[in-house]
Amino acid sequence: METDERHLEESQDRHFEWWHHSHPTFAGITGFFAGMLFVTALPGAFAGVLRLLFDHEAAERLFPFVLLALALPIGLLVARKTRRFAQFMFVGMVVTALVVGGVASLVLYFMVDS
Secondary structure (H helix, E strand, O other), rough: OHHHHHHHHHHHHHHHHHHHHOOOOOOHHHHHHHHHHHHHHHHHHHHHHHHHHHHHHHHHHHHHHHHHHHHHHHHHHHHHHHHHHHHHHHHHHHHHHHHHHHHHHHHHHHHHHO
């Protein structure tokens, strides 16, 4: 009975073993999607929190402080252990910003044109 429980526990541990080790694609995928979220969700969440805490004018005045959040990926670049993750995070940030900017410019162009 005890050996069956131990075997079950070891097989469950092995199932998530890849999560804890440095898998070659894990840092790239998670870094890229973290960069996407950083560009899209963080400014919106920051604006929402500011709007809850302050009036509209004060929230507008304080919004540029969202740029202080860039200290996080820059700090991740400094540490050797997190450098690969941070590089892919910057790639995700740049690609997302380019896609959002490109789509916004196309929508604006078509709206003005018609």
